[in-house]
Amino acid sequence: xxxxxxxxxxxxxxxxxxxxxxxxxxxxxxxxxxxxxxxxxxxxxxxxxxxxxxxxxxxxxxxxxxxxxxxxxxxxxxxxxxxxxxxxxxxxxxxxxxxxxxxxxxxxxxxxxxxxxxxxxxxxxxxxxxxxxxxxxxxxxxxxxxxxxxxxxxxxxxxxxxxxxxxxxxxxxxxxxxxxxxxxxxxxxxxxxxxxxxxxxxxxxxxxxxxxxxxxxxxxxxxxxxxxxxxxxxxxxxxxxxxxxxxxxxxxxxxxxxxxxxxxxxxxxxxxxxxxxxxxxxxxxxxxxxxxxxxxxxxxxxxxxxxxxxxxxxxxxxxxxxx
Amino acid sequence: xxxxxxxxxxxxxxxxxxxxxxxxxxxxxxxxxxxxxxxxxxxxxxxxxxxxxxxxxxxxxxxxxxxxxxxxxxxxxxxxxxxxxxxxxxxxxxxxxxxxxxxxxxxxxxxxxxxxxxxxxxxxxxxxxxxxxxxxxxxxxxxxxxxxxxxxxxxxxxxxxxxxxxxxxxxxxxxxxxxxxxxxxxxxxxxxxxxxxxxxxxxxxxxxxxxxxxxxxxxxxxxxxxxxxxxxxxxxxxxxxxxxxxxxxxxxxxxxxxxxxxxxxxxxxxxxxxxxxxxxxxxxxxxxxxxxxxxxxxxxxxxxxxxxxxxxxxxxxxxxxxxxx
Numbered sequence: 348x349x350x351x352x353x354x355x356x357x358x359x360x361x362x363x364x365x366x367x368x369x370x371x372x373x374x375x376x377x378x379x380x381x382x383x384x385x386x387x388x389x390x391x392x393x394x395x396x397x398x399x400x401x402x403x404x405x406x407x408x409x410x411x412x413x414x415x416x417x418x419x420x421x422x423x424x425x426x427x428x429x430x431x432x433x434x435x436x437x438x439x440x441x442x443x444x445x446x447x448x449x450x451x452x453x454x455x456x457x458x459x460x461x462x463x464x465x466x467x468x469x470x471x472x473x474x475x476x477x478x479x480x481x482x483x484x485x486x487x488x489x490x491x492x493x494x495x496x497x498x499x500x501x502x503x504x505x506x507x508x509x510x511x512x513x514x515x516x517x518x519x520x521x522x523x524x525x526x527x528x529x530x531x532x533x534x535x536x537x538x539x540x541x542x543x544x545x546x547x548x549x550x551x552x553x554x555x556x557x558x559x560x561x562x563x564x565x566x567x568x569x570x571x572x573x574x575x576x577x578x579x580x581x582x583x584x585x586x587x588x589x590x591x592x593x594x595x596x597x598x599x600x601x602x603x604x605x606x607x608x609x610x611x612x613x614x615x616x617x618x619x620x621x622x623x624x625x626x627x628x629x630x631x632x633x634x635x636x637x638x639x640x641x642x643x644x645x646x647x648x649x650x651x652x653x654x655x656x657x658x659x660x661x662x663x664x665x666x667x668x669x670x
Numbered sequence: 671x672x673x674x675x676x677x678x679x680x681x682x683x684x685x686x687x688x689x690x691x692x693x694x695x696x697x698x699x700x701x702x703x704x705x706x707x708x709x710x711x712x713x714x715x716x717x718x719x720x721x722x723x724x725x726x727x728x729x730x731x732x733x734x735x736x737x738x739x740x741x742x743x744x745x746x747x748x749x750x751x752x753x754x755x756x757x758x759x760x761x762x763x764x765x766x767x768x769x770x771x772x773x774x775x776x777x778x779x780x781x782x783x784x785x786x787x788x789x790x791x792x793x794x795x796x797x798x799x800x801x802x803x804x805x806x807x808x809x810x811x812x813x814x815x816x817x818x819x820x821x822x823x824x825x826x827x828x829x830x831x832x833x834x835x836x837x838x839x840x841x842x843x844x845x846x847x848x849x850x851x852x853x854x855x856x857x858x859x860x861x862x863x864x865x866x867x868x869x870x871x872x873x874x875x876x877x878x879x880x881x882x883x884x885x886x887x888x889x890x891x892x893x894x895x896x897x898x899x900x901x902x903x904x905x906x907x908x909x910x911x912x913x914x915x916x917x918x919x920x921x922x923x924x925x926x927x928x929x930x931x932x933x934x935x936x937x938x939x940x941x942x943x944x945x946x947x948x949x950x951x952x953x954x955x956x957x958x959x960x961x962x963x964x965x966x967x968x969x970x971x972x973x974x975x976x977x978x979x980x981x982x983x984x985x986x987x988x989x990x991x992x993x994x995x
Contacts, residue, residue, distance in 0.1 A: 396801070397802065399798075414797075
């Protein structure tokens with residue numbers, strides 16, 4: 348099987364879906380000529396009508412995608428940095444997320460918003476490095492997808508495009524150049540199905556996005572001491588609770604690692620979901636790791652203090668087995 | 671502009687229907703018979719009726735929180751709108767919306783926004799879909815003067831202009847954004863002057879004259895069909911009521927409403943004109959009024975007698991179940 352980069356996997360999903368369905372189109376700022384390059388080259392095959400460079404107007408980019416989706420199109424929006432999504436937040440929260448419900452299912456918004464988050468010395472600082480996916484878990488009506496490798500990225504993007512709900516598809520800047528095995532040709536991965544990235548019996552380590560890579564490396568580093576099961580939920584809404592709960596029941600220990608700021612974050616939600624079903628199986632209090640509740644600082648020295656690093660995760664795991 | 675006699679009378683009936691529907695609705699709120707609140711378009715009936723008459727059946731409309739008139743003008747049954755105001759299962763949205771976010775997909779009324787200016791960009795997207803599909807459909811985006819101060823307005827008009835999209839931006843300038851008079855919320859004398867910033871045509875018309883509104887929108891539709899892109903139309907009128915039910919508009923100068931009511935009540939104005947032009951007789955007008963009155967009473971009866979939604983359907987349609995392909 349060929350190894351390709353995460354961005355190539357995304358591009359190949361877009362290309363296949365645009366060939367398959369003429370209602371699929373991509374829209375965003377400078378998507379043909381600047382940015383991370385996921386859409387680059389598509390214009391040659393599909394033309395400028397379906398590959399739209401826009402003004403810097405995130406509300407109108409997202410809002411117009413919602414409107415086009417209401418009319419049967421299947422827009423795939425690129426928001427260059429997740430931080431910029433905030434300008435179009437009303438269009439997502441008050442409009443897109445409400446359409447199906449308000450209309451008794453008569454209206455649908457089959458739209459995907461792809462957007463990168465996170466850092467690890469990306470150097471973008473406070474307004475180009477945030478991790479915002481947790482915030483959207485509080486908005487019923489949205490689906491949230493967050494793939495951690497090229498294989499998942501392709502299969503999940505194809506499913507997201509075919510889904511009839513508004514989907515926010517969170518990528519990570521550090522993942523873009525990561526390589527992984529991706530088969531030739533058609534495959535999809537259903538939304539709502541977690542992946543057990545590595546089986547283990549002593550600890551359930553739930554990790555998302557860039558944190559999955561750290562987690563797998565740690566599991567390998569510690570394999571002679573601790574058998575770690577690494578679970579990637581892959582989609583936050585819908586959340587595959589069963590896979591997480593069953594793993595925790597088996598291991599009796601849970602650590603959740605996510606780059607969101609810790610307060611009100613995904614980490615706490617997953618711990619609650621697990622504790623409601625697996626409390627009596629626990630051998631150690633559940634733990635969570637996230638970013639500190641500070642903005643992301645520019646200095647790499649400061650940034651390391653804020654975000655979850657491999658060292659911090661490893662240290663936390665060892666404290667869970669210290670006796 | 672080639673409007674038939676019958677069409678002119680129908681437009682009158684439609685205006686009377688809106689007026690009577692909302693008079694009655696206000697009464698119901700005043701009597702404390704309904705929870706929540708609604709926003710009436712007293713004084714703006716000519717805009718709804720004139721603009722919508724100028725569209726074809728396949729065209730698309732995005733309305734706003736002050737939207738009953740737009741839906742009634744488009745032909746949505748007063749029964750279903752009234753039932754929605756009552757939160758009943760027979761309402762346009764089966765009780766999930768209430769007065770503010772009406773949907774009538776069969777008539778191309780996609781969704782009204784309760785966020786001021788919140789769906790102007792959605793309307794641009796509808797026009798974008800039409801441009802990609804080349805389906806010859808016109809999208810009408812309706813909003814008030816207050817909405818022209820929100821960022822969506824700027825982003826939407828700029829995008830529509832740069833892409834030459836088939837969309838009409840229709841501003842109902844009713845002089846007030848909630849409780850703030852226009853002089854206190856924007857300095858521009860004519861809202862249509864804002865079109866200059868986007869290099870699109872901008873036109874201000876008397877929003878209390880149904881035929882003038884019709885004519886302006888018809889021209890904008892024709893220019894879209896010639897491939898000339900968007901137009902901004904400002905319809906000047908006056909909100910002959912408070913912002914929402916229960917608001918008596920005490921913040922307005924004394925006598926202002928009375929003055930407008932006397933001089934520019936769109937329903938009265940149009941009726942007088944139809945009398946003068948011998949299109950409508952006194953008896954016919956009387957008959958129309960009685961028929962509409964009956965219709966509204968039936969709508970209320972229908973709403974009152976309709977079933978409440980079943981509580982166990984509360985989480986239906988949060989998500990679409992079916993997947994494409």
